[in-house]
Amino acid sequence: MKKITYAYILAIGLICCGKIIQAQITTPPSGDNQKSTITQYMGLACITVNYSSPDVHGPDGSDRAGHIWGELVPWGYSNQAFGLSTEANPSPWRAGANENTTITFSHDMKIEGKDIKAGTYGLHMAPTQEEWTIILSKNANAWGSFYYEQKDDALRFTVKPKPAEYNEWLTYEFSDRQLSSCVMELKWENLSVPIKIEVPDIAELYYRKIKGELEGTPIGFGYQGWVDGANYLAQNKYRLDEALAWANNAVAGQFYSTENFITLSCKANVLNVMGKTTEADAMMNKAINSPTATAMDVHFYARGLQAQQKNKEALEVFLLNYKNHPDQVVTSLGLARGYSANGDYKNAIKYAKVGLAMNPDASIKKTLEDGLKKLEEGKDFN
Numbered sequence: 001m002k003k004i005t006y007a008y009i010l011a012i013g014l015i016c017c018g019k020i021i022q023a024q025i026t027t028p029p030s031g032d033n034q035k036s037t038i039t040q041y042m043g044l045a046c047i048t049v050n051y052s053s054p055d056v057h058g059p060d061g062s063d064r065a066g067h068i069w070g071e072l073v074p075w076g077y078s079n080q081a082f083g084l085s086t087e088a089n090p091s092p093w094r095a096g097a098n099e100n101t102t103i104t105f106s107h108d109m110k111i112e113g114k115d116i117k118a119g120t121y122g123l124h125m126a127p128t129q130e131e132w133t134i135i136l137s138k139n140a141n142a143w144g145s146f147y148y149e150q151k152d153d154a155l156r157f158t159v160k161p162k163p164a165e166y167n168e169w170l171t172y173e174f175s176d177r178q179l180s181s182c183v184m185e186l187k188w189e190n191l192s193v194p195i196k197i198e199v200p201d202i203a204e205l206y207y208r209k210i211k212g213e214l215e216g217t218p219i220g221f222g223y224q225g226w227v228d229g230a231n232y233l234a235q236n237k238y239r240l241d242e243a244l245a246w247a248n249n250a251v252a253g254q255f256y257s258t259e260n261f262i263t264l265s266c267k268a269n270v271l272n273v274m275g276k277t278t279e280a281d282a283m284m285n286k287a288i289n290s291p292t293a294t295a296m297d298v299h300f301y302a303r304g305l306q307a308q309q310k311n312k313e314a315l316e317v318f319l320l321n322y323k324n325h326p327d328q329v330v331t332s333l334g335l336a337r338g339y340s341a342n343g344d345y346k347n348a349i350k351y352a353k354v355g356l357a358m359n360p361d362a363s364i365k366k367t368l369e370d371g372l373k374k375l376e377e378g379k380d381f382n
Helices: 006-022 202-216 223-235 240-251 261-273 277-288 295-307 311-324 329-341 345-357 362-376
Strands: 034-042 045-053 102-105 109-111 114-116 119-127 132-137 153-159 162-175 181-198
Touching (some): 114 153, 119 181, 153 181, 202 223, 223 261, 261 277, 261 295, 295 311, 311 329, 329 362, 345 362
Antiparallel strands (some): 109 114, 119 132, 132 153, 162 181
């Protein structure tokens, strides 16, 4: 067995000690600049900003108010005398503190009207008193902007800063949040820098998501998923041929497809959006005459016609509903509304009283009572 000498043990100990000495303990972030992350969704798509957030008063409590813009944050580009930052290659501001501020797009988007691919980018800014240049760099891993090079630019554009309420901490937030757009704002001290971001093809994103769910999960085994998908496409007037195919799948062709009020009215809706009104009317007539159509289904369809100012057509549907369900108070309510919308207050009063005689629940009773009062004053019930 090889003899282990004292010198050998000492050498190993020194090597290990050297490694231990090089290791670092965990301490708070330098400069009091806490890390922050904010994510904003626009439907299926999202934007995430990772940054370190300095404060106006500094880690030692010193008041830097009035000395942020143009001093602590230089105007334009500056030589930071580190890394690749020189007089010949001046750096923009890191748009935060410490590490590289990054912005991540989950999907292809538009930022200030310009296309940007999905991915993570270093976010840099070159501010001036009148206009800021915003830079998205493909180098998202460098520290700060010390290693910024223009050749790595993925995109650059300009925006206008604006006055804002006082913000002690540098903050990113999202305002004007819509389904397919938002405004990202950098806010610090008394300044805000708004940047418009859009998802240009939100309907396509949802189409692909819905299509995948219908084809790849048990959702597609029944009719409701096809109905929901078809109605979404119809509502957005998008891929209407596909919407019709999905509506047909709901009516027939899938494991649990069926002809009922829901599937037939869905198909009628798609046909109507496609401009095929004759076919749509025939399909909707089939839907309201289906034995699966409830009094409430037909009532709300007629109310929809009233919303479109189709009062004569609505009255015909209310009459059909009353004929099929004379014992349900909602059909008397419907006739009161239908006759009222067509100026026949006499019959409207008659059916309002018929409904009240059925001793309806409190909400319908109040609706009928309020309506009857208006009708007796010669006013439309609707």
